[in-house]
Amino acid sequence: MARVFAVSLAQEIVELAIAKSVILTTAESCTGGMVSAALTDIAGSSAMFERGFVTYSNAAKVEMLGVEPLTLDQVGAVSEEVAAQMAHGARRAAKADIAVSITGIAGPGPSEHKPEGRVCFGVATADGVQAVTHDFGALGRGQVRENSVQTALELLNAALIQDCS
Numbered sequence: 001m002a003r004v005f006a007v008s009l010a011q012e013i014v015e016l017a018i019a020k021s022v023i024l025t026t027a028e029s030c031t032g033g034m035v036s037a038a039l040t041d042i043a044g045s046s047a048m049f050e051r052g053f054v055t056y057s058n059a060a061k062v063e064m065l066g067v068e069p070l071t072l073d074q075v076g077a078v079s080e081e082v083a084a085q086m087a088h089g090a091r092r093a094a095k096a097d098i099a100v101s102i103t104g105i106a107g108p109g110p111s112e113h114k115p116e117g118r119v120c121f122g123v124a125t126a127d128g129v130q131a132v133t134h135d136f137g138a139l140g141r142g143q144v145r146e147n148s149v150q151t152a153l154e155l156l157n158a159a160l161i162q163d164c165s
Contacts, residue, residue, distance in 0.1 A: 041114070
C-alpha cells in the first residue's frame, strides 16, 4: 500500500513543481536513490528534477555535499545536523529550489549509539533548512527504507506547497 501512495504523491509533486517552475533535488544515504527513483518514475519529471545525490559514505557526504567533517565526528552521520547540511549542500550543488535529504540506519542492527530505524531528514529552501528525526523502529531494512521514501516525499510536498503559496 505504501508504494501506491508514494507513486500518487510523487505524481502530485512532479505536477506541482512543473506548474510552479520549481527544481527539486535529493541527497540520499540509507535510501540509496529511492526518492530520486520515485520522482523520475513519473513521465515529464525531467522538467523539475535534474540531479540527485547518493552519498552513502561519510566521505561522499563531505566531498559532494560539503558536510563538515567535524559535524560527522561530533554527532555522527545519522543526525539532524548532518541531514540539514546534506540538504543545504544538495540544494547549492544542484542549483535547485528545494532539496530533501535522508540519512539513517535502515538495518539490520543498530549502531553503537543509535537504534535501527532512526532516520533523519532535512529540507532546504530559499527560506532556510529544517531537519527532523523519525524513529520507525526495527521494521526491517526494506520497510524502513519505504517509510523513509514516503516521509521524504511528504516533506518535499509540504515544502513545495509552502514555497509556492
